[in-house]
Amino acid sequence: MSSKINHHHQNDKTNGQIFPQPCPHLADFHARNGTKPFRAIQDCLHIKPPGGRAAIRRDSSEVPRCGVCGDSSCPRLYACMACAAVSCHVPPHSSHVAIHATKTSSACSHEIAVDVDRAELFCCACRDQVYDRDFDAAVVLAHTTSIIQSSKPENLRKRRRIDYRPWSPDLRERSLMVNNASPIDSMSSSNGDLPRGLRGLNNLGNTCFMNSVLQALFHTPPLRNYFLSDRHNRYYCQSKNGVRLCLACDLDTMFSAIFCGDRMPYSPAKFLYSWWRHASNLASYEQQDAHEFFISMLDGIHEKVEKDQHKPRRNGDCCIAHRVFSGILRSDVMCMACGFTSTTFDPCVDFSLDLEPNQGSSMKTSSTKTNHSCNCEADGMNSSQNCGISTLMGCLDRFTRPERLGSDQKFFCQQCQVRQESLKQMSIRKLPLVSCFHIKRFEHSSVRKMSRKVDRYLQFPLSLDMAPYLSSSILRSRFGNRFFPFDGDESNTLNEPSSEFELFAVVTHTGKLDAGHYVTYLRLSNKWYKCDDAWITEVNENTVRAAQGYMMFYVQKMLYYKASEKQGTS
């Protein structure tokens, strides 16, 4: 059978996507019909609300039928690109579209056809689906006439990537270091086998919520590097700005204390006091929410910097907190009546995810996406058994799934000029350097005036590929089986080749809503350490896997250097 032609072997890469070479018949079609033979089809495409699927435009009362046998109920009908004749394809029974292709003469090629319901290309001679950039561009154009984007997010500034240049100090720098710093004696610590930077934090009165987050931050690689390389020098900051509230200075103090090699537990009293002054509504010895503290702390770092340097929040460059944690979320709202889509971009410093509701009778399984290290015995292929375990990727799936906005949440459609029911879908436009996943385990219902904690176990991977949740992937799947450059003018810059992340810290919560305890697990050199206030112990990886994750911290596997905007930036 001719259909086994291996034309998909030769590929070329565009935007990191492998693009198959055209089959000889598609290449022939291109040769006969000019450089953009599929652009005309844009007018024949109809984008069906609400999902936005592309199909060949036809009258609603028109029933497509095979020109040969009159069948209208077969699942795949194809329209010839040359003469628009519709034929069916019902392998292995019969293929009238393949017969139609034999009409090809030197004058006209009838070998390429379009699926009338799915707007996908088919080569009748090869009897297989084929892909074409020009065709996909036509589909995207048909789509985007129904989408108006709010002005492109200003935060997406392109800066060219530059190569890493190794550095070593020259004589002057060397003498500066020797004269102004003292080396840390690595032999002085009693626990010589514990890695540097592990130091217990004393509980100052229900402050485990703070200790747990601080431990995670001390070992957040970009943040740690920033402070340990003296990028925010507290003495300099205070001499320049006066002795005043600066969470970054307090953080600098703590980094010095944590990494100096002293193993006695440290009391972050000064930092607690500073944070109370910043978040006065949370200032008490009552138990607090670790996530709330995290957000509040990032906010505190940012506020101070903004005041000092008047840097606008652009590209997340305003302060170290945003440079490390800030990403961009894309939100699309599609009108269910006319298909019109409204898109907005919002910055975010973390991802708050709902735990999936009761699995019940569904077939949900642990995710079968790649790069997922799964603890569950049943592998993804045996998914007919209900694994019933919630996973982080499952939560992310839910986060990026199209959500029907209820009839009480009708969205004003600019095209229809009335409030319509709509479909909302989130995706990630720009990934942060460090992704913090916050699991919404504490439910507060103002309606029922009660709060409760969701204890359900959540499985999380050690390595995570965020590619399926990027806007480019989500949009691509919305459009169907297409290969096309996403946001044509943006090209590669924001599509970071690496969307791979590694887990380095897990903040867990045990106990009840109002009486519980936070503990952090840190991953250093592939060993796991439990940080329970003042006590630090090495633990087995399985202990961590079995723990109740509340906040999970992942860092990008590969970091890139970008050209600096000005000389000598901090």
Add this chain to the structure above:
Amino acid sequence: MSAKRSSINRPPTPDVDRDRENQEPTLQEIINIKMIESGEKERLKELLRERLIECGWRDEMKSLCRKKGRNNVTVDDLVHVITPKGRASVPDPVKAELLQRIRSFLASTAT
């Protein structure tokens, strides 16, 4: 090119050699046409899509397809492999819901 693959499990399809001018359309065809004309078929397709995604059926089919690999595989191959498994693994509640919708549609268009 017209070589036919012999297959034991044929998907149920109408007889190709039927001469359509001389025979009445079957009930199945009438229903199909009525559903397309009224737009109900499209709505049911969207509903089915939603349900099959929700329950994980689509992800399962995707992983089955990936098992086949990328090379030396045509759409027809995949359809041939997936169809029996796909049909068998549609959850009963989904089938029931679709059937109910079709029944109500038929009742509402009964002449």
